[in-house]
Each structure stands twice: as structure tokens, then as C-alpha cells.
Amino acid sequence: MTLSPVDIFGSRILLAGPGGQVAAPIVEALAGQCELTAVARFSDEKQRQQLEAMGVNTVKGDLADHRSLQACPSDVDYVINLAVVKSGDFDYDLRANAEGIGNLMAHCRSAKAVLHFSSTAVYEYAGQQPREESAPLGDNHRAMFPTYSLSKIAAESVCRFAARQYGIPTTIARLSVPYGNNGGWPFFHLLMMKEGMEIDVHPEAPNFYNLLHSSDYIEKLPYLLAAASTEVCTVNFGGSEAVSIEQWCEYLGELCGLQPRFRDNPQAFGSLQIDTEKMHALIGPTKKDWRQGLREMVEQLAPELLLA
Structure with a gap:
């Protein structure tokens, strides 16, 4: 409870x-x-x-x-x-x-x-x-x-x-x-994808966050x-559902017709998924689905990138 x-x-x-x-x-x-x-x-x-x-x-x-x-x-x-x-x-x-x-x-x-x-x-x-x-x-x-x-x-x-x-x-x-309608790490990744830049990821993939x-x-x-x-x-x-950098970049790519380019880098931030058991017991689960949240972010900050 x-x-x-x-x-x-x-x-x-x-x-x-x-x-x-x-x-x-x-x-x-x-x-x-x-x-x-x-x-x-x-x-x-x-x-x-x-x-x-x-x-x-x-x-x-x-x-x-x-x-x-x-x-x-x-x-x-x-x-x-x-x-x-x-x-x-x-x-x-x-x-x-x-x-x-x-x-x-x-x-x-x-x-x-x-x-x-x-x-x-x-x-x-x-x-x-x-x-x-x-x-x-x-x-x-x-x-x-x-x-x-x-x-x-x-x-x-x-x-x-x-x-x-x-x-x-x-x-x-x-x-x-x-993250949200005013940006965050996924939005920086989207901007990198738009410019054709490589996104550094830790080689021990997938790299999960919340x-x-x-x-x-x-x-x-x-x-x-x-x-x-x-x-x-x-x-x-954090969010109740863990999602990897690779997953959210692929999804942003689907929304905008872009292809993420990943580069293995041992110095990149590695996976930092959290255990949510204590959080859920104290304050309950989060509500926003990450896909919906990312779509809303793009609609707000870069609507011109969205595919019709």
C-alpha cells in the first residue's frame, strides 16, 4: 500500500x-x-x-x-x-x-x-x-x-x-x-541522429535506464x-519500465525516418537500470508510457521531424 x-x-x-x-x-x-x-x-x-x-x-x-x-x-x-x-x-x-x-x-x-x-x-x-x-x-x-x-x-x-x-x-x-516536453537526454540523441552523428554507447549492450x-x-x-x-x-x-538507449533511439528513428548510428565506447555511460520495488511500495508506479512520452516530446520540440 x-x-x-x-x-x-x-x-x-x-x-x-x-x-x-x-x-x-x-x-x-x-x-x-x-x-x-x-x-x-x-x-x-x-x-x-x-x-x-x-x-x-x-x-x-x-x-x-x-x-x-x-x-x-x-x-x-x-x-x-x-x-x-x-x-x-x-x-x-x-x-x-x-x-x-x-x-x-x-x-x-x-x-x-x-x-x-x-x-x-x-x-x-x-x-x-x-x-x-x-x-x-x-x-x-x-x-x-x-x-x-x-x-x-x-x-x-x-x-x-x-x-x-x-x-x-x-x-x-x-x-x-x-525527460519531457522541454527535452532531456533522448532529445539530444534525436538531434544527433538528425545530424548523422554517431551515438556513443557502452559495449556491454543493451544500456538500460528508467x-x-x-x-x-x-x-x-x-x-x-x-x-x-x-x-x-x-x-x-525513475520510470517503472526500463528501456535502453538503443530502444529509445530506434523508436525516435521510427517516428522521424532517421537511422541511429551507434558507436561502442567503453568510456560511455553504461547501463544504470534501477530496482523499482521500494519506489513502487512507497509511491506507486509511474503512468506515462515511454513511447507516448517521447512522441509528445518530439511533437512539442521538433514537430517538423515527425513523419506524416
Whole structure:
């Protein structure tokens, strides 16, 4: 039996990292339901103005600097952390990603729940074996993002410390491959196919992931908040059905009359399928079929590529 979702209507939410591809649909959905404050460095002032036009309160702050968070409200109901830094500078990325969630939680100690988005990139490569939450961790994404996996692992540790130290109910959601009508990894593959570029894949094929549509991760947010505990609930978060890079590229090719060209590369990200048993028990299965989701994505972003 799945959890009952929290009622976020009218609640006060502090969201860190509103500018990313994953965050954009969440911000749009929450803006009309609650009192939403977004904190980010806001190097692009236009983005900040767009958020405020949606009714979102904004604070210019850097999670790596706890002093810059003083302008954030501290008496919020919920904290959602989607912020991520991938500069390649280990010192700064660890401060922003790992110390950053600690700074955020220390500032919002009275929150009813914190939802920290991590990544399945924390898992050690293990071929096609679905990763349970207890699976070994490793430096998975080093070849492309040197600091990413390590800073995500460090952030989880700081998040657990803060939850127990301050008594804040917390959920860590390890995100698989998010996508939607604003893009994602499959859309990059489509653009590569359009240009006739080769798509690097790990030679131990097929390379499985769990595509997670934006409509599903928005719908599951209140359930993830409901799962929060001071002992910290760590859960995989992806689509209920595993699908390989090869499969989704072939399907995109069918939709658009394109032929994917794959190139074996041992340095490419290998299969990262998740075990969904705990996720299903807590928050239930996802609803969007990956084929339908990919078609809707192409209809929205590149309708000219679709075959008649």
C-alpha cells in the first residue's frame, strides 16, 4: 500500500536550483499551488524576471555560501533541492553540492520535510543488473563529469547528517533519466541522429535506464515528501519500465525516418537500470508510457521531424 501524499496546496516551499531542465516543469506546477520561493545564483537576470512574472519569489544566493542564504525564508513547510553544480572544480563543486544541502537544511530546521534530489550516477557500474538502493556506490560519471558522482555521494552523506542532527524528516530521491516536453537526454540523441552523428554507447549492450517523464515526477512529489523521515528515506526514482538507449533511439528513428548510428565506447555511460520495488511500495508506479512520452516530446520540440 502506497503512502498518502502530503497536501502542498497553500504551503510554503523553498526550492533550490529552479533553472535546470528537471526543475522547470516543477516550478511551473508549484507556482500556482503554493507560496514558492526559488533560490539560485541567477547569473541570468532574465530567468529571475520570468520566475517572478509567474508569481515565484526569488532570492539570489549560492548554496556554497551559507551567508547568502540569510535572505531565504526559514519558516517554510517544505524544502526541495534540485540544485547541482558541475564546474569540474572539485573544491567548489563539493562545497556547492555537498555543503550546500547542509547549509540549506541548517537554515530551514523547522521544515516539515526536505526532498533532496540525488542521482543514480552514485551507483558503481554493474552491467544490466538493476541497482537496489543498497547497491555499491562508485565514481560512475567520471569520464564526462569528473566531479558529479563524487559530489552527489558526498551530498547524500551531508543530507543524512543534517536530517539526524536537526531532526528534519528527509527523502533522498535518486533520479534516473528525466525527460519531457522541454527535452532531456533522448532529445539530444534525436538531434544527433538528425545530424548523422554517431551515438556513443557502452559495449556491454543493451544500456538500460528508467526514463521518467515530467508529468510523473511532478505527480510523485507529494508522495516523496510524505516518505520523509528523520532516519532519511533513500529511494530510486525513475520510470517503472526500463528501456535502453538503443530502444529509445530506434523508436525516435521510427517516428522521424532517421537511422541511429551507434558507436561502442567503453568510456560511455553504461547501463544504470534501477530496482523499482521500494519506489513502487512507497509511491506507486509511474503512468506515462515511454513511447507516448517521447512522441509528445518530439511533437512539442521538433514537430517538423515527425513523419506524416
